Amino acid sequence: MIEKKKLYSTAVEKETAVLVAVSTQKQTAAKTQEYLDELAFLASTLEVKTIKTFTQNLERADIKTYTGKGKLEEILIFVTANPVDMIIYDDDLTPSQVRNLEAVFKDIKVIDRSLLILDIFAMRAQTAQAKLQVELAQYQYMYPRLTRLWTHLSRQSGAGVGMRGPGETELETDRRIVKDRIAFLKEKLEKVDRQSTTRRKERDRLVRVAIVGYTNVGKSTLMRGLSKADVFAENKLFATVDSTVRKVNMENIPFLLTDTVGFIRKLPTTLIESFKSTLDEVREADILMHVVDISHVSFEEHLDVVNKTLVEIGAADKPTILVFNKIDLYKPAYNDEELEEEDQPAVSPESILEQLKRSYIADKGENVVFVSAEKKENIEELRNAIFRLVKQKHFAIYPNWLDLGYTPVQNED
Secondary structure, eight states: OOOOOOOOOOOOOOOEEEEEEBBEEEEEEHHHHHHHHHHHHHHTTEEEEEEEEEEEOOOOEEEEBSHHHHHHHHHHHHHHHHOOEEEEEEOOOOOOHEEEEEEETTSSEEEEEHHHHHHHHHHHHHHHHHHHHHHHHHHHHHGGGGGGGGGGGGOOOSSSTTTTHHHHHHHHHHHHHHHHHHHHHHHHHHHHHHHHHHHHHHTTTSEEEEEEEESSSHHHHHHHHHHOOOOOOHHHHTTTOEEEEEEEEETTTTEEEEEOOOBBBOHHHHHHHHHHHHHHHHHHHSSEEEETTTTTTTHHHHHHHHHHHHTTTOOOSSOEEEEEOOTTTTOOOOTTSOOGGSSOOOOHHHHHHOOOOOOOGGGGSSSEEEEBBBTSSSHHHHHHHHHHHHHHHHHOGGGGGGGGGGOOOOOOO
């Protein structure tokens, strides 16, 4: 009888995590749960499986351990009894909070939202510039938290002259190394930024349209459809970190279309600082195409997050086309509230589009378009809106194009 060979899987086992968040007076329990769902999506982007979430209602997060003692014990009991690789907190933790939590959870990794996002950016970065930007952000995040990397210091006894153990010397050396690395990366990025500025100046005679929006709203899919270019798109957060610029031609009028990094709630300030050159593509654009996932329950909050970020970087005063994407996934208001969702009569895409055009959403901007980038629905209307603004800007740069029979679009005001 032939003995059957055992089969062993070569697949890498996913790391597991528990998520922790605090509901405060400024953040309702429902909103906290929504943030946790987004945090779980961020974790899944890094192939981390969420096995449990913990929330607590507090006036404010505990200054020492983020959650209260009771909740901390509850989390400790769970992670001790279950195979958990990391604990992810939905807010940024202070260095002292991290140190205190690591003392409680021992060998289990303690991660906050910013570090999770930084890891995703590090995974997604493709160009040399993006890799430099991410590395700088990582070192800036790491510098004030270096004390937690040298836990052996707590085991030293005594103090004063002659009692400065090698650990403390090592910590000071490490701080100096990190500080020098930050200075080196900033200097290197300044050179890259100057090169990027030169390239952008060379493109000054072309109208520039920058696609902005919350992460995972379909910007890259829209870019691929409009430019016919092979642009990476995936249903994960921050699928695009590097700026992608493509030349597009509409009715013999060329312009540049740029896909930029997505924004998100609680975006680490170190990333905003590090990605200055990438965000310059937005600042120096002539026209913005603000893409919103209308199928998301919090699309209006996402819209506000992006608008606030645009204000922060000084790019909020540009002509903007507000593109509500994913209308194929949008669920309209039900005609009969007494019927269950599955019993409601089917609504055609044309009816949904007409309903959206008559809704209050259509009044959120001067140029509002509803599309499905994935299904290529209503893309022609978006092209017309883009062409209308591009042509107006193009004629301001090249007034002699009027001799070719084109008529510039006049402002309706």
